[in-house]
Amino acid sequence: MTEERDSGPKLVLIFSGKRKSGKDYVTDLIQNRLGLEACCVVRLSAPLKRQYAQEHGLDLDQLLGPGPYKEQHRADMICWGESCRNQDPGFFCRLATRGVRQPVWVVSDARRLSDIQWFQSKFPNQTHNIRIQCSEETRAQRGWSFTPGVDDAESECGLDSGVEFDWLITNEAEALPLDEQLQLHTSL
């Protein structure tokens, strides 16, 4: 049986950013650098997608991947997830971090103030907020197109204001290479 970490994480990096800004790409890069023993990528949407896939007979792997399949289901998943969050805003944060034993937690997909508040209230000294940004042109090249009800809803806009980000990362071909941006802020 695995033992729960008593002391909690040493570092919690909370990433947010618009669709196709590269949240998964950047957080995977950090995990590759730190290694699986030290670093866990915590995806708040993972338990949501797991439960949603089960209840709706969908392909979980495709919902977890970057392709068009999850986009076809995104609006309905958002509504479904919000009905859970309205009853318990920390519901997916708790599920996604259950049993995580690595000292560095890289949360890949904060979307709402309540997500950030949950980590900050539990780990006030360890938590840092990071925004991944890039142009709409770059996001479009990665498959994004504006979808009403998604791109103008809380899921995408909930952190547009009201958060002081500790770091901003620009994930564009023209920007400083990601490696160098990560090194500027940390020794990652």
Ligand SMILES: Nc1ncnc2c1ncn2[C@@H]1O[C@H](COP(=O)(O)OP(=O)(O)OP(=O)(O)O)[C@@H](O)[C@H]1O
């Ligand atoms: N710096 C980069 N270089 C090459 N490809 C990239 C880069 N950043 C992102 N991508 C690619 O762009 C696509 C979208 O990136 P990613 O899935 O990480 O975005 P996301 O913010 O997690 O998006 P969403 O929230 O819509 O799932 C992926 O196919 C990813 O591999």
Ligand SMILES: C[C@@](O)(CCOP(=O)(O)O)CC(=O)O
């Ligand atoms: C339904 C939802 O969790 C999908 C997130 O998918 P992804 O992080 O973009 O792969 C978004 C949300 O919770 O608002």
